[in-house]
Amino acid sequence: MQSDQPKPEHRRAPEMQDRILELHAAAMREMSDPRDGMRPTPVAFLICCLLFTMWGGYYIGANAGDWTGDGLAEQANRAPAGPAAPQNPMVLGAEVYNACTQCHQADGKGLAGQFPPLAGSEFVTGDERRLAAILLNGINGDFHVNGQIYNSQMPAWKDVYNDEEIAAVATYIRASFGNKAGPVAKTIVEAVRKQVGAAGAWSEAGLAEFAAGK
């Protein structure tokens, strides 16, 4: 890249005969095209590559799931599923509650006029069957909680979560945000689902009727 003798920094655009050289100053000063050196590959390095390739073969053999195409990948390597250990409903419920935070907020206080609070709400801490019914089918239309009116729609969760998950999130909200009501059993959700699972979203009046008719 560097030349031996000092050169002027720049020149006036020259006449044709000088120009050929100057136009190609870069091409003339550059090094010749690269060549290959012939150093041998270190044998120790080749042995390492070989050992590493053997590890690759071992890993494939150990994690191939018997080369079947019908199992889901990540289950193939796990121990055969026994009866699932019962999960702590408060942990599972907190996980499910992530779906609720968008409306009811992470602190369970809701949003004025739109989404009712869960903290200190009679609908949460009161009748377990009514709570399960709300979670399963959702709510449509004006709805009064603690004397305030709320009018946003609550979606139905019956097709999203199973009974265990619904029971867990009910248990979770009944014991969070300052609420102190007891857990909701999975059997209650099961029974409510059987009774009203085919219906649409509740209206305020419909829900009251359901709760009274028990």
Added chain:
Amino acid sequence: MSATSDSRGEVVSRIEVDRSAEWVVTVYWASALLWLTVATLAGLISSIKLHSPGFLGNIEWLTFGRIRPVHWDTAVYGFGGTAASGTLLWLQARLCQTRIPFPTLLIAGGVVFNVGILLGSIGVLMGKSTGVETLEFPLWAMPLLVIPYVFIVIANFKMYFNRRNAHTYVSQWYLMAVTIWFPVLVLSAEACTNLGAVDGVAQAIANWWYGHNVVGLFATPTGIAAAYYLIPKVIGKPVHSYHLSLLGFWSNAIFYNWAGTHHLTGGPLPAWTITIGVVGSMMMFIPVITIGINHHMTMVGSFHHLKTSPTLRFAVMGSMVYTLSSFQGALESLRSHQEITHFTHYTIGHVHFGMYGFFAPLMFAMMYYAMPRLTGNEWISARLIRIHFWCTLGGMLLYTLAMCYAGIRQGLMMNDPTVPFLNIVKFTIPYLWIRTAAGLILLAGTVAFLINFWRIVQPHRLRFVTPTLMTTERDYDMLLKKEKELSQ
């Protein structure tokens, strides 16, 4: 000068080659820089939307689901495709010591390619995306990308068969391989995804086989070819070991192709598909270490050139990041690693580390080296080169570190069911701001380079005849002042 250039014949052939390449390669590289600017802007918009969702929120064309694919596609095809094509043509011509054939057709091809990317991007912005990652361009735009590439493939083979050297240099292996691999990749991936040759899970496999290979079997070999040429060329020493080159090339060719399915870990795929992806990725340690040793041992004793040569600085940066980002990528494929980092910002950090830390700097190095030869002028401003280098290095490091750190923390929190999801989102916001800042730094570097590029292709009354080095005091104002003095 006589100590560095061996024969008169070689100099003449260089000049001949550069003459035939002048317009073709300049057109491809100029498009590359324009698309890089577009891609960076699209990336910035996407980035801002992640921490300030209302930003440009009511413009349908700029919603996140449309602008993000445009960012990636213009980066891969717009910048990557044209930069790599220019590199491929010039390098192959130089190494074969033969002129670039049918330059007019290749220029026309370049124009069509650009139109294809433009129409494809507009299609995606209009909401016509296919929804297949990396192949989002509507199908009608694809022939405009594929046909010009066929010209490049033919030109490449023609040059190779007309070569004056019997010996095929290692860069040429990679360039030949790219021209064979890339058309096969695009056509089979399109067939298996958008054209529906296979269904369901197999489609997802084809998609990620392609998505990973477009980086690994297109960008990477082109970048390595550039590094294998530029490093020994600038410092004037032979490449350390031909045998290591061989091992690196073939292990890269064998293993990379298998790696793509690691993107689908946790998905509904047979276990062996993902296992093979993991092993393919881990085996990449072999070519990466081999190539790393080869480049490092070539450089040993010549690191002082980094102080002056802009080409070498970008090339060595690219080569070093190749080693680092490939190590990172190989480890990232492991199931135990993915349990934390899959579906987090970590992956985004990694892909930018590779593309902007390895591939892009090597393309910049090619341009810094070749443009003075193609235009017969020197880079007008050393200051802009310095700005470009430090912005590229700084912005890339800031981006990668912020995203990888945030990704690991994000992954750990997502694995902890007691952490509410919203808290995780809130945690990442400062890092998303850092990402936007890093994007702005990268954009500043790109603009500096764009200005310098624009000025070197301009005709000037004065020509610099000594090289513009990192340490040279030289900028556009000096040129204007001298020109003014001369005209008086």
